[in-house]
Amino acid sequence: MHRFVLQTAELDILRFSREINSLSFLYTFLLMFLFSSLVMLVMHFKLKRIDMVEALKTQD
Known part of the structure; x- marks a missing residue:
């Protein structure tokens, strides 16, 4: 998954360390x-x- 995300995000002028x-x-x-x-x-x-107790009371 790490490799896929980095390959997808890379541009010609920008590279990430793998x-x-x-x-x-x-x-x-x-x-x-x-x-x-x-x-x-x-x-x-x-x-x-x-x-x-108050939270459990029903509201009509």
């Missing part, structure tokens, strides 16, 4: 972990404020 360093996988994991943790932290506090 090598993926192992450090790139570490950066990807760390960024994903940081973003997921941030979203989880924000949603935790938003969900704590919801009154579950």
Whole structure:
């Protein structure tokens, strides 16, 4: 998939490196972990404020 995307995006005057360093996988994991943790932290506090009994009551 990586090779296909790079070959599709290349132009005659612009070339991309086709090598993926192992450090790139570490950066990807760390960024994903940081973003997921941030979203989880924000949603935790938003969900704590919801009154579950009130949320389950039916509205007529």
